[in-house]
């Protein structure tokens with residue numbers, strides 16, 4: 505559905521998206537990667553589990569929350585890819601909040 509436009513930026517970084525290694529253009533947002541990879545969602549809601557995906561692309565709607573480098577609730581549209589970054593779709597409140605106070 506989404507396709508990255510040609511760019512003069514040729515430098516790439518390697519990321520891990522949902523366990524899959526990818527080479528992506530340096531300087532693009534995590535949300536842009538998610539959309540260009542046709543992810544059907546970036547997070548699920550904590551109450552109903554319904555799927556959500558990037559909407560505003562400017563840090564306002566919080567629909568793009570993902571787990572980035574093990575930290576939940578990171579806005580994918582406001583986070584730029586970095587070499588070695590590990591990115592996962594967030595299920596509900598995410599792993600960090602699930603572990604809070606449970607032990």
Ligand code: FES
Nearest residue numbers: 559561565566581
């Ligand atoms: S897409 Fe709206 S906050 Fe990221």
